[in-house]
Amino acid sequence: MKLAFVVLAHDRPDQLARLLAALRHPAARAYLHVDRRVSLDPFTRALEAAGSGDVALLPRHATAWGSPQLVDAALEGLARGVADGCGYFVLISGRDFPLRPAEEILAFAEEAGSRSYLEHFPLPDPRWRFGGRDRTDFYTYTVRGRRETCVPRGEDTSFLSRRGRILNWMLRLRSLPKPARRCPPYARAFGGSQWWNLSRPAAEYVLAFLDWHPDYRRYHAHTLAPDEIFFQSILAGTEFADRDELVDDTLRFMRWPSGESHPRVLGVGDLPAMLESKALFARKFDPAVDDAVLAQLTQRVMA
Numbered sequence: 001m002k003l004a005f006v007v008l009a010h011d012r013p014d015q016l017a018r019l020l021a022a023l024r025h026p027a028a029r030a031y032l033h034v035d036r037r038v039s040l041d042p043f044t045r046a047l048e049a050a051g052s053g054d055v056a057l058l059p060r061h062a063t064a065w066g067s068p069q070l071v072d073a074a075l076e077g078l079a080r081g082v083a084d085g086c087g088y089f090v091l092i093s094g095r096d097f098p099l100r101p102a103e104e105i106l107a108f109a110e111e112a113g114s115r116s117y118l119e120h121f122p123l124p125d126p127r128w129r130f131g132g133r134d135r136t137d138f139y140t141y142t143v144r145g146r147r148e149t150c151v152p153r154g155e156d157t158s159f160l161s162r163r164g165r166i167l168n169w170m171l172r173l174r175s176l177p178k179p180a181r182r183c184p185p186y187a188r189a190f191g192g193s194q195w196w197n198l199s200r201p202a203a204e205y206v207l208a209f210l211d212w213h214p215d216y217r218r219y220h221a222h223t224l225a226p227d228e229i230f231f232q233s234i235l236a237g238t239e240f241a242d243r244d245e246l247v248d249d250t251l252r253f254m255r256w257p258s259g260e261s262h263p264r265v266l267g268v269g270d271l272p273a274m275l276e277s278k279a280l281f282a283r284k285f286d287p288a289v290d291d292a293v294l295a296q297l298t299q300r301v302m303a
Contacts, residue, residue: 006077009094119192
């Protein structure tokens with residue numbers, strides 16, 4: 001079986017090269033997306049210097065946080081892997097790092113068979129603002145490179161700053177001619193972490209589903225952070241969930257500070273918990289903050 005790693009990167013070329021070197025295996029294939037907003041040259045040089053210049057480069061998109069282009073990049077990697085005959089698919093960030101050697105990750109994928117691992121929970125859910133209705137029912141627009149959500153009249157706007165209230169008023173005007181926004185009826189809305197681990201049947205179902213429902217991608221053009229809903233709703237919110245096993249697990253080790261929307265940078269102090277976990281990957285890392293933890297993990301997985 002061939003294992004596909006779909007990698008989304010936007011910075012730190014040397015760190016990305018270290019990651020791809022750790023994932024190198026005869027039965028693994030890396031499909032790399034580099035944010036279009038940065039120069040590709042430093043990434044190309046870093047990969048060639050690390051002996052990882054044979055990765056498959058995906059078409060480039062401007063992948064701002066929470067943008068639909070993140071979904072597009074992941075889908076293109078998935079489609080390339082399916083076309084190349086891969087049997088299992090893992091989506092990771094360029095700031096992730098494996099906790100197991102590539103051989104063990106491949107063995108895990110082979111044992112998983114038709115099981116897919118992705119966090120998924122039905123919406124609405126109290127862990128998200130508005131229960132997630134700001135994802136499914138509110139319009140989100142890209143304004144000067146940032147994703148901005150229009151909070152409709154009658155909803156709580158107390159969390160908005162003065163600038164945010166002014167912007168929200170403008171977005172309400174922009175939304176006036178649009179119909180009420182609702183999740184398409186053929187898929188129940190599910191949310192979860194962006195990062196997934198998909199079997200071949202799951203990957204094929206996602207791609208077929210988009211052929212059956214071309215409006216689904218268009219609906220998510222106005223979704224806040226669609227990468228946290230798009231795949232979950234297809235796989236957990238349709239009949240697929242009755243046919244193949246979905247495990248509610250990202251297989252990622254992450255530390256979430258209270259009230260924060262991003263996981264914190266991991267360090268050497270997190271190593272014992274990382275290695276005792278059942279996770280395949282950990283995120284996120286920053287050599288400028290703690291390079292020693294990456295050095296120790298590199299030695300462990302590439303020994």
